[in-house]
Amino acid sequence: MAFSIVIRTKFLDELLQQASASGVRQVVLLGAGMDSRAFRMDWPEGTRLFEVDTSAPLDFKASVLRQEGAVAHCERITVPVDLREDWPGALAAAGHDPAAPTVWIAEGLLIYLPEDAVELLLARISALSAVGSWMGLTLGSRGVIERFGADAVPGSAASMWVSEMPDDPVGWLAGHGWDAAGYTLRERAAAYGRPIGTPPQREERPGGLISAVRR
Numbered sequence: 001m002a003f004s005i006v007i008r009t010k011f012l013d014e015l016l017q018q019a020s021a022s023g024v025r026q027v028v029l030l031g032a033g034m035d036s037r038a039f040r041m042d043w044p045e046g047t048r049l050f051e052v053d054t055s056a057p058l059d060f061k062a063s064v065l066r067q068e069g070a071v072a073h074c075e076r077i078t079v080p081v082d083l084r085e086d087w088p089g090a091l092a093a094a095g096h097d098p099a100a101p102t103v104w105i106a107e108g109l110l111i112y113l114p115e116d117a118v119e120l121l122l123a124r125i126s127a128l129s130a131v132g133s134w135m136g137l138t139l140g141s142r143g144v145i146e147r148f149g150a151d152a153v154p155g156s157a158a159s160m161w162v163s164e165m166p167d168d169p170v171g172w173l174a175g176h177g178w179d180a181a182g183y184t185l186r187e188r189a190a191a192y193g194r195p196i197g198t199p200p201q202r203e204e205r206p207g208g209l210i211s212a213v214r215r
């Protein structure tokens with residue numbers, strides 16, 4: 001799991017840099033958790049970065065950031081809301097502008113949501129995405145819940161995983177109006193010069209990596 005997080009971090013960092021280079025100045029991190037990109041990445045002037053999560057993790061993060069004296073490299077706006085509730089309303093109230101393009105990140109999030117909640121989340125993101133918006137997702141690989149989930153390893157972090165990627169993630173996103181590309185962890189790891197060893201290691205590890213642009 002730690003290795004998969006290294007690879008997905010780089011994948012999404014690059015996607016954010018590409019989106020910024022294309023002129024996008026709104027960033028929304030859904031299920032932001034302890035994401036530190038507002039602090040560790042360089043952002044163009046005028047970038048507004050929204051961190052959406054429930055209040056408990058955001059409050060904890062605020063206390064650590066305060067203690068460390070951390071300074072964001074962009075305008076950082078926290079949006080404490082449950083993604084099962086009216087988060088589009090909360091995001092709008094926080095100043096998000098759906099008429100301007102947005103880059104959305106859902107990293108390590110969708111695997112925790114049941115399929116109907118994933119579908120609703122995608123529909124809502126799509127409704128708030130002007131042409132030229134970007135999206136980066138990590139999806140649970142097929143079979144990952146069987147191998148690592150509640151029945152396989154009771155009590156582990158993976159025991160809260162509930163949904164895996166659809167059979168055809170690119171087609172699924174096309175249906176929501178996105179031009180998407182899917183990458184396996186193995187292929188990205190090799191591209192980054194950090195190849196995953198040859199078998200007997202498994203073919204895939206948690207985390208299908210998706211980048212998408214709004215048509």
Ligand SMILES: C[S@@+](CC[C@H](N)C(=O)[O-])C[C@H]1O[C@@H](n2cnc3c(N)ncnc32)[C@H](O)[C@@H]1O
Nearest residue numbers: 031032033034035053054057082083084107108
């Ligand atoms: C595994 S963490 C990933 C955090 C971060 N995106 C990263 O990759 O480091 C999942 C995050 O999603 C948040 N999350 C899960 N379900 C949520 C919900 N219904 N509403 C808001 N946030 C939620 C959790 O609070 C947690 O911070």
